[in-house]
Amino acid sequence: MLLVYTQKITPRLRYTFKHLMTRILGIPVDFTTKIETFIAHNEVKMSYVKQPLGDEFFVRCQDLLFEQGIGEVELTIQQWDEIPCFFPASEKSTVPYDIFAASFYMLSRYEEYLPYVKDEHGRYTAQESLAFKNNFLTIPVVDIWCQKFLKIFQEKFPNIVAEKRTFTYKPIVNIPVAFAYKKRGMIRTLGGFATDIVRLRFSRFIDRLAVLIGMKEDPYDNFEAFIKLHKEYKTKAFYFFQIGDYSTYDHNISVYKNVFIRLIKNVSDYSKVGLLASYDSSADIKKLKMEKKRLTTSINKPVKRVRQHYNMLNMPQFYRNLIDLEFTEDYSMGYRDTIGFRAGTCSPFYFYDIGMEIQTPLQVHPFCMQFTGEVDAEIFTDEIMKMATEVQKVNGTFAAVFHNVVLSEQNIAWKKLYINLLKNIS
Template sequence: MLLVYTQKITPRLRYTFKHLLTRILGIPVDFTTKIETFIAHNEVKMSYAKQPLGDEFFVRSQDLLFEQGIGEIDITIQQWDKTPCLFPTGEKSMIPFDIFAASFYLLSRYEEYLPYVKDEHGRYTAAESLAFKNDFLTTPVVDIWCQKFKKIFLEAFPTIVPEERKFSYTPVINIPVAYAYKKRGMIRVLGGFVTDIVRFKFSRFIDRFAVLLGMKEDPYDNFEAFIALHKKYRTKAYYFFQIGNYSTHDHNISIYKNEFIRLIKNVSDYSKIGLLASYESFTDIEKLKVEKKRLNTTINKPVKRARQHFNKLNVPQFYRNLIDLEFTEDYSMGYRNTNGFRAGTCSPFYFYDIGMEIQTPLKIHPFCMEYSGELNAEVFTSEIMKMLAEVQKVNGTFIPVFHNVVLSERNLEWKELYINLLKEHSNA
């Protein structure tokens, strides 16, 4: 058990130390504010303060973990063995920056509480982030910092044997639209034919006609094939179904269609299921509540996981809504069509609500890529492989997000990438 001396034990401090030292590095930790208790402790110990008490393992603290609320912070970026870091410290500190304050700043999404320019969908964009502006968005810096810290710490305390974690691969599949053509209702079917003609998409017109006549499989209906792949490679995929009402941005078929109900039930027998919260539920907890109830009723078991459609994640309100509705896991922490680690990490972590100054029970599973069909496949794949290598180095969790639309026969490059990732990182 590591004993940490600090002048004040705050919720921020307890949250950050527990996550970095215990959850990531496997080192149990306790705290004290009493100097005599710290001095009398004959086992592993460190101090986190402005000045060391003696010759103990010492990390100089910044003020962030002892504050409350939000304020403007002047961030200085420096390099630590070619890894960017924040909050530099003095010479007495065992590491050149305050790893705990820096990690809290990124994990809590502190910068997203500050004023920022929203995009057309009301989202916080990657371009607004400190990581993007300083070119470390595609690097899981928090996990890298932890590994560097562990090396220095174990040199000081070689008898410690921390619990090692393993790399894991968790594919996520969005289902914003279950079928391309079928089960859409007469008005939407006729509208689709008219649109194909107006836009001169005659091949699509023929495909639509063939599917509706039962002469051809729906191009998005690849669920059985992918269930078989996941079983073959012993990989649990996470499927998120959008079941909100039809709107400008939500185009799935009705949850009351029997075939759609059977599809969700069948997928839930072999994979993990979650709610792809509708565009309209972005700020409307009542709509979110209705959608959760629909999915609960469909699969006959509690729904604990959620993602936000279009990645319309607004911190902290969306997370507060999830907590109020008793969701326990979220998979929205990332950027749509921009690769990278939004919270600077590839490790699941609990959401810390700065407004309430508490660690919540909502576990965040950060993803590093979401592809919906709008980017160059070759460039995107190259970036994915680089991030994957970084995650493997720190034994983190690699979570890519695909859409069933992208994994259809229309996008063979992406389907091939998905299958190759399964082959290389399966549990078979």
């Protein structure tokens, strides 16, 4: 048991230490504000204050974990053995940076509470982030900081044994459109034929016709093949189905069609299934509640997992809505158009609501890349493997989001990449 002496025990401090020391490093931690209790403790201990009491393991604290609400935070990026860090500490500090304050800043998404320039969908973009501006978006800095801290900590306490984590690959599959051509209704089907003709997409016209008359399999109906693939490589995939109403950004078939319900049930028998919340539900809790009820009814199981379509992650309101509807796991923490670690970590963590100043029961599962088929798969290969290597070094979770659309035979390069990831890093 690690005993931490501090002048004030706040929810932020408890949340951050519990996550870094216990959930990542596996070291139990307790706190005290009494000097005599700290001095009498003969086991592992450290102080987290402005000045050390003596020659104990000491990390000089910044003010962030003792404040409430949001304020302007002055950040200067420096290097800790070639790893970007901020909140530098004095020379007396055993660790040259306050990794606890810096980690809280990243995990709580503090910067997303501050004013920022939104994109056309009202989203926070990677380009606004501290990590992007300072070139450390593609490394899980929080997990790296923890490993560096552990090395110094074990030099002081050689008998301390950290919990050994194992590297995990977690493929996440979005299902925004279950089928390319079939079961889409008369009006949408006729409209598709008309669009193919107007845009001179004659090969697509032929494919559509072949599927509809039963001469060819629908190109997006590849679920059985990928269930077998995941079994072969002993990898658990997470599938997220979009079942909201048809709209400008949501184009799936009706959830009331039996073939769609059977598909969802079949996938849920072999894999983890969650809700791909519709574009409009990001700001409408009633729609989100309705979609959760639809999926629950379809699979006859409680629905605890959710992702936001288009990554419409509006902090903190969307997460508050999830908590109100009793979701327990979110898989939206990442960027749709940029690879990297949005919260600076490759480890699941609990959402801390700065407005309420509490740790919530919602567990956030971050991903570091999302493939939509809008770019060439080969462009990403080197960066993907570099990030996977960084995650392997800290024994974290390498989570990547794919769409069933880009895993079809129409996207051979993406399908090849998906299989290679299973072979090489699963």
